[in-house]
Amino acid sequence: MKYVVLVAADPRGWVEATPEERQATMEAHTAFERAVARSGRKLSGAALAGADTATTLRAPDGEWAVTDGPFVELAEQIGGFYLVELPDLDAAIGACRELPRSYAVEIRPVIDIEGYDPA
Amino acid sequence: MTADEALARAVREEWGRLLALLLAQFRRLDLVEDALAEAVEAAARHWAPEGVPANPSAWLLTAARRRVLDRLRAEAMAARRRPLLVVEAHGRAGSTGRRADTGDLVDDDLLRLVLMCAHPALSPESASALSLRLVLGVSTGDIARLFLVSEPTMAARITRAKRKIVAAGIPFGIPGAAELPQRLTTVAQTAYLAFTAGYAAASGPDLLRVELAGEAIRLVRVTLALRDEPVLRALLALMLLQHSRRDARTDAGGLVLLPDQDRSRWRRDEIEEARRVLATVPEATDAVTESFRLQGLIAAEHAGAADPSVTRWGRIAGLYATLESVAPGPVVRMARAVAVAEAEGPRAGLALLEGLERLVPENHRLPAVRAELLVRAGEPEAAGAAYDEAILLCRNEVELAHLRERRSRLGPGPTRPA
Numbered sequence: 376m377k378y379v380v381l382v383a384a385d386p387r388g389w390v391e392a393t394p395e396e397r398q399a400t401m402e403a404h405t406a407f408e409r410a411v412a413r414s415g416r417k418l419s420g421a422a423l424a425g426a427d428t429a430t431t432l433r434a435p436d437g438e439w440a441v442t443d444g445p446f447v448e449l450a451e452q453i454g455g456f457y458l459v460e461l462p463d464l465d466a467a468i469g470a471c472r473e474l475p476r477s478y479a480v481e482i483r484p485v486i487d488i489e490g491y492d493p494a
Numbered sequence: 495m496t497a498d499e500a501l502a503r504a505v506r507e508e509w510g511r512l513l514a515l516l517l518a519q520f521r522r523l524d525l526v527e528d529a530l531a532e533a534v535e536a537a538a539r540h541w542a543p544e545g546v547p548a549n550p551s552a553w554l555l556t557a558a559r560r561r562v563l564d565r566l567r568a569e570a571m572a573a574r575r576r577p578l579l580v581v582e583a584h585g586r587a588g589s590t591g592r593r594a595d596t597g598d599l600v601d602d603d604l605l606r607l608v609l610m611c612a613h614p615a616l617s618p619e620s621a622s623a624l625s626l627r628l629v630l631g632v633s634t635g636d637i638a639r640l641f642l643v644s645e646p647t648m649a650a651r652i653t654r655a656k657r658k659i660v661a662a663g664i665p666f667g668i669p670g671a672a673e674l675p676q677r678l679t680t681v682a683q684t685a686y687l688a689f690t691a692g693y694a695a696a697s698g699p700d701l702l703r704v705e706l707a708g709e710a711i712r713l714v715r716v717t718l719a720l721r722d723e724p725v726l727r728a729l730l731a732l733m734l735l736q737h738s739r740r741d742a743r744t745d746a747g748g749l750v751l752l753p754d755q756d757r758s759r760w761r762r763d764e765i766e767e768a769r770r771v772l773a774t775v776p777e778a779t780d781a782v783t784e785s786f787r788l789q790g791l792i793a794a795e796h797a798g799a800a801d802p803s804v805t806r807w808g809r810i811a812g813l814y815a816t817l818e819s820v821a822p823g824p825v826v827r828m829a830r831a832v833a834v835a836e837a838e839g840p841r842a843g844l845a846l847l848e849g850l851e852r853l854v855p856e857n858h859r860l861p862a863v864r865a866e867l868l869v870r871a872g873e874p875e876a877a878g879a880a881y882d883e884a885i886l887l888c889r890n891e892v893e894l895a896h897l898r899e900r901r902s903r904l905g906p907g908p909t910r911p912a
Binding site: 462463465482 | 575615
């Protein structure tokens with residue numbers, strides 16, 4: 376199964392973190408990647424710039440309107456993602472337990488759309 | 495034994511195991527339940543005229559397998575690919591030493607089914623319903639009546655849960671030894687939710703509720719037979735103690751409260767079994783186990799009092815104080831306040847209720863309890879006001895009738911718009 380792991384956190388957490396806390400956060404991510412590698416593999420992943428840099432497009436009236444900001448303004452923001460391939464949800468949950476506990480983590484299965492071939 | 499009885503027994507004892515075998519073989523959560531249900535219907539038609547087969551469960555399994563294969567063939571013709579359940583390969587590579595899975599395969603398939611149905615990624619309501627349906631074979635209609643929803647609503651909930659299992663990759667598997675106790679705790683909480691749903695509302699056909707509370711106990715027994723965990727033993731004892739009072743809980747459709755129950759109608763054999771089981775649960779294993787154990791000890795105190803007047807309220811108040819430190823919450827505090835009022839007088843109980851309304855602002859139980867204690871403290875006017883508040887908030891007809899009756903004993907209340 377392929378999963379996207381969405382990581383949400385209060386952005387102030389990172390800004391205000393001490394060097395030791397930043398080190399611990401990075402070690403937690405390394406532990407996550409090691410846990411993924413034990414029964415599967417990481418396909419992709421990235422940390423994202425703050426939601427204040429986000430640009431949103433919507434076409435409520437049929438025309439694309441470009442606005443400043445993320446989908447929803449919340450204290451927690453999507454701060455990054457992983458795309459991983461793992462045997463099952465338990466393996467995904469197990470790996471995510473390694474991530475920093477200040478995060479909220481959402482695991483979403485990736486689906487194949489029948490008849491759509493990515494270019 | 496008639497053919498109908500033989501079939502009922504086979505379904506009761508073998509449903510979960512047969513479903514687990516079908517899942518392990520075909521990995522099609524969307525097909526196997528219907529196939530097994532249809533096999534049971536076929537048995538109902540064939541066994542009476544043709545005689546009960548020598549091995550009823552093997553007959554059902556063969557019939558269900560044939561139906562799954564028919565569907566798979568039909569799908570192959572339509573060239574449709576359906577999502578498969580993630581099934582842990584037996585002894586899959588890289589799993590050596592990590593899996594707690596050493597029992598025989600058949601029992602482990604049933605454990606896989608139990609764990610899959612009570613997975614923490616499912617909502618507790620869905621997990622309870624799914625466990626009753628897939629592990630125990632309780633009909634969707636009966637489960638709907640247990641949870642006070644319509645049958646189509648329950649059918650949709652079960653279908654949604656099955657779809658999530660497949661789509662999210664919830665495995666038909668057994669986690670490692672480090673994870674297993676936590677997962678069995680989820681199974682226990684799932685069973686307890688079904689059990690309390692059976693007894694929570696005082697409406698609905700009571701016989702059915704008792705029967706389904708009994709099914710929740712069966713879910714714990716089935717799981718306990720697969721893996722012996724303190725949390726399951728503590729829960730079994732607690733459920734047996736509560737269930738032992740079922741014959742005394744109602745009369746002529748009304749609810750009979752604990753002090754007024756005819757204690758000769760409590761099931762002594764179940765109380766004895768519960769005591770034996772409870773004695774084997776170690777202290778302070780974890781919060782959930784300890785909460786079940788302490789509630790069991792409290793229930794055992796009531797069960798041990800031949801008459802309400804000899805109840806050891808001091809001991810019960812102490813157990814509630816410990817329970818509150820393990821599982822704090824307004825419900826526990828209210829129960830503790832009642833016990834303390836019995837042990838030390840109504841004022842001590844009332845003191846424990848101070849400030850609770852902030853936690854349960856819309857709940858009728860808090861003013862109802864306060865009203866009772868105020869009556870005993872000799873403050874009828876304050877008690878009347880508390881009863882009025884409780885009556886305004888109460889939505890349950892049976893309890894409402896009880897509250898009105900208690901209120902009327904105090905004399906006329908303030909004039910209120912009807």
